[in-house]
Amino acid sequence: xxxxxxxxxxxxxxxxxxxxxxxxxxxxxxxxxxxxxxxxxxxxxxxxxxxxxxxxxxxxxxxxxxxxxxxxxxxxxxxxxxxxxxxxxxxxxxxxxxxxxxxxxxxxxxxxxxxxxxxxxxxxxxxxxxxxxxxxxxxxxxxxxxxxxxxxxxxxxxxxxxxxxxxxxxxxxxxxxxxxxxxxxxxxxxxxxxxxxxxxxxxxxxxxxxxxxxxxxxxxxxxxxxxxxxxxxxxxxxxxxxxxxxxx
Numbered sequence: 001x002x003x004x005x006x007x008x009x010x011x012x013x014x015x016x017x018x019x020x021x022x023x024x025x026x027x028x029x030x031x032x033x034x035x036x037x038x039x040x041x042x043x044x045x046x047x048x049x050x051x052x053x054x055x056x057x058x059x060x061x062x063x064x065x066x067x068x069x070x071x072x073x074x075x076x077x078x079x080x081x082x083x084x085x086x087x088x089x090x091x092x093x094x095x096x097x098x099x100x101x102x103x104x105x106x107x108x109x110x111x112x113x114x115x116x117x118x119x120x121x122x123x124x125x126x127x128x129x130x131x132x133x134x135x136x137x138x139x140x141x142x143x144x145x146x147x148x149x150x151x152x153x154x155x156x157x158x159x160x161x162x163x164x165x166x167x168x169x170x171x172x173x174x175x176x177x178x179x180x181x182x183x184x185x186x187x188x189x190x191x192x193x194x195x196x197x198x199x200x201x202x203x204x205x206x207x208x209x210x211x212x213x214x215x216x217x218x219x220x221x222x223x224x225x226x227x228x229x230x231x232x233x234x235x236x237x238x239x240x241x242x243x244x245x246x247x248x
Contacts, residue, residue: 018035
């Protein structure tokens with residue numbers, strides 16, 4: 001049986017110790033701890049005072065075309081590897097192999113006049129946290145840093161793994177057979193993203209003060225390997241959505 005157990009905390013302001021903030025829960029071996037990427041960013045001080053952002057000419061041009069705040073456009077340019085295109089209110093940008101509106105930068109759950117960025121080295125943070133649980137508590141856990149994400153053509157948000165540690169993030173199902181004996185040719189199972197979605201569903205999106213959740217009983221392939229975004233992403237030239245839009 002799989003359980004998803006919420007972990008609540010008080011409102012955090014300023015930088016704080018991420019490991020200590022997640023204590024008080026009875027963790028077990030082979031739990032998967034899903035943590036809001038924004039909560040991780042707060043712990044690292046990845047919060048920007050918008051009044052102090054200097055806007056470049058390029059950002060002003062993009063902001064005017066996309067009807068968005070120039071300072072937000074400037075942050076997106078700084079934080080993204082490149083911008084795919086703009087739509088009213090947003091720049092669709094890719095960072096570390098993942099596409100996100102405004103490169104994942106958000107103004108929710110932070111004080112007014114501030115914006116919160118993605119963690120600077122999310123896979124490194126996830127691995128260090130995994131090691132901390134092993135050294136301090138003697139428990140082997142998986143770690144997922146999760147964000148909410150819009151899916152193409154769908155209303156509402158689901159979850160996506162910004163980073164993970166402790167287990168294989170993707171399961172290759174190619175070569176296996178389905179119920180009718182058909183050989184799977186292209187299928188991969190996004191394990192980390194699935195766990196992120198489970199956690200996000202419990203954590204909520206507004207004032208729940210539930211920045212983490214434990215998924216207990218999930219079937220994953222445990223691993224001590226160090227992962228990076230290259231283990232979970234495909235290039236834009238291989239992405240079925242981007243390829244389809246460009247051809248259309």
